[in-house]
Amino acid sequence: MSSATHPPVTQYDLKLALPLAGLFALFFIAPLVLLIIVSFYTDTSMTRFGLDQYARFLLDPFSLGVLGSTLWLGVKVTALCFILGFPLAWIYVRAPRWAQGILMLVVVLPLLTSVVVRTFSWIVILGRQGIINNTLLGLGLIDAPLRLLYTEGGVVWALAQVQMPLMVLPLITALSRIEPNLEDASAALGAGAWRTFFRVTLPLSLPGIIAGCLLTFAASITAFITQSLVGGGRMLFMPMYLYQQSSTLNNWPFAAAISVIFLIAVLGAVTLFNFLGRLARGTAEA
Amino acid sequence: MNGRPLDFGAFSFRLVMGLLGLAAVTLLIMPTLVVVIVSFTNSFSLRFPPPGYSLRWYAALGDAWQLQFAAWNSFTVALWTTVLAIILGVAASLGIARSPKWTAKVLDSVFMSPLVLPALAYGLAALMLFSLVGWSISPVTLIIGHTVVCVPYVIRTTVAALAQLDTVLLESSASLGASRFYTFRRITLPLIRPGILAGAFIAFMSSFDNVPVSLFLRDARTDMLPIRMWQDLEGKLDVTIAAVSGAMIALTIVALVVMERLTGLSRRIR
Incomplete structure (x- = not known):
């Protein structure tokens, strides 16, 4: 059926990808290469090459602290999303069809709502006259409004809400692929609900857990808007640090070095998660 | 089962499980509800619950020309971005989806990589490139930047739709004498259309909502809605923003329900 010149009818010519490949070469790969080159300039007028910008970042406790707190923020948000998101996905898979429709709307709507709008709602919730402070004051649990906005806890909860769909959707996919008989078999063999969960359900959904954690982690450490609006000026994370250096201070080489270090950190996390994912798929299929 | x-x-x-799941649902719903309720306040503060209700902040939107201007810019850029993302993305998906070549796999990873890379770093990199080659910032540079970060959504859903396509249909169409183009137009395209639409919808929404790339690639003439809102929020807590948010949430819900009917959106973004 397939001649030497034409691929089979079920395939299309790879050349169809060329226009987009061209766009990516010019406007994605080239800028990133340029970013790396600029990061090796020693001065803001960009005349000499050297490792000064990297030395400036990697030997500076303040910069390292910003990187560390950004990654740590990602870990906390991912953990919170997992603890709340896994039960939600577990319930979704077992819910009747009509409830699944509602739950899916609840999960997908935040994903499509503007990030500025979602973040704005947290300003309303956490503010001095917000719902939490007014409830606590009304119940007489506190005498004066608590400072909830511009705290790290506030950032973690807001980011967890903003990124939760990224955790729940892969988990739903993974959980709905698990053969229900396996859990029944585990119960029939005398394992309790908790034991079945930890020995059967959780290991079998590991690929989904890893995919969800990767997406949540990558999204929360780069979430510029939520970090800056809920965190305020007191907390500095990598995206804002990068933006300040490039736009406010016009220090392109240092901003480029921050970007490259941040890119490497994100790629490192992606590689680690992908490696774990391959291990997990091996376990889940064995 | 258990005796x-x-x-x-x-x-x-x-x-x-039930309590944690309930907490998750509450966490997901509460912010949206709170914004919608607060947008109907009659006061000048974001106090919750509001002291009274009115439509005054929605009425105020009629005079908020800065927000209207930014919203129109965001809409045009998102529309162009979506058109480009569909044309380039669907062609690329057809090329890579069933190809056994290793180059197809490499291209797939490259096309998807804007999804995980920090978009702010990409925005800065793109600004550096445009200033190096001497292109001044314009809606064109903005649309190019947006297309790069939004095209992965179209590719993801289109490749998934192509993977589910039953090849027997294509083979029978060909064996009945249909040309490749006729088979594409009458068999392939109708079957993958929901996938393309779902991806295009997400690409549109994410372009409309994009901050990190726009932050570097826009100027005063191309003020974008999310950035305008962000800057308004940094400065003062304006209740008008609550009305904008309420309107955006309403539009998003309508679009979501329509797209769910048309394309089964929620199954395609998992």
Whole structure:
């Protein structure tokens, strides 16, 4: 059926990808290469090459602290999303069809709502006259409004809400692929609900857990808007640090070095998660 | 199944899962509800619950020309971005989806990589490139930047739709004498259309909502809605923003319900 010149009818010519490949070469790969080159300039007028910008970042406790707190923020948000998101996905898979429709709307709507709008709602919730402070004051649990906005806890909860769909959707996919008989078999063999969960359900959904954690982690450490609006000026994370250096201070080489270090950190996390994912798929299929 | 009248393990397990799931649902819904309620306030503050209700902040939107201007810019850029993302993305998906070549796999990873890379770093990199080659910032540079970060959504859903396509249909069409183009137009395209639409919808929404790339690639003439809102929020807590948010949430819900009917959106973004 397939001649030497034409691929089979079920395939299309790879050349169809060329226009987009061209766009990516010019406007994605080239800028990133340029970013790396600029990061090796020693001065803001960009005349000499050297490792000064990297030395400036990697030997500076303040910069390292910003990187560390950004990654740590990602870990906390991912953990919170997992603890709340896994039960939600577990319930979704077992819910009747009509409830699944509602739950899916609840999960997908935040994903499509503007990030500025979602973040704005947290300003309303956490503010001095917000719902939490007014409830606590009304119940007489506190005498004066608590400072909830511009705290790290506030950032973690807001980011967890903003990124939760990224955790729940892969988990739903993974959980709905698990053969229900396996859990029944585990119960029939005398394992309790908790034991079945930890020995059967959780290991079998590991690929989904890893995919969800990767997406949540990558999204929360780069979430510029939520970090800056809920965190305020007191907390500095990598995206804002990068933006300040490039736009406010016009220090392109240092901003480029921050970007490259941040890119490497994100790629490192992606590689680690992908490696774990391959291990997990091996376990889940064995 | 279980004969014992009271199974403490099963009970406590279900209780914990139920409570955590309920907490998750509350966390997901509450912010949207709070914004919608606060947008109907009659006061000048974002106090919750509002002291009284009115439509005054929605009426105020009629005079908020800065926000209207930014919203129109965001809409045009998102529209162009979506058109480009569909044309380039669907062609690329057809090329890579069933190809056994290793280059197809490499291209796939490259096309998807804007999804995980920090978009702010890409925005800065793109600004550097445009200033190096001497292109001044314009809607064109903005649309190019947006297309790069939004095209992965179209590719993801289109490749998934192509992977589910039954090849027997294509082979029978060909064996009945249909040309490749006729088969594409009459068989392939109608079957993958929901996938393309779902991806295009997400690409549009994410372009409309994009901050990190726009932050570097826009100027005063191309003020974008999310950035305008962000800057308004940094400065003062303006209740007009609550009305904008309420309107955006309403539009998003309508679009979501329509797209769910048309394309089964929620199955395609998992």
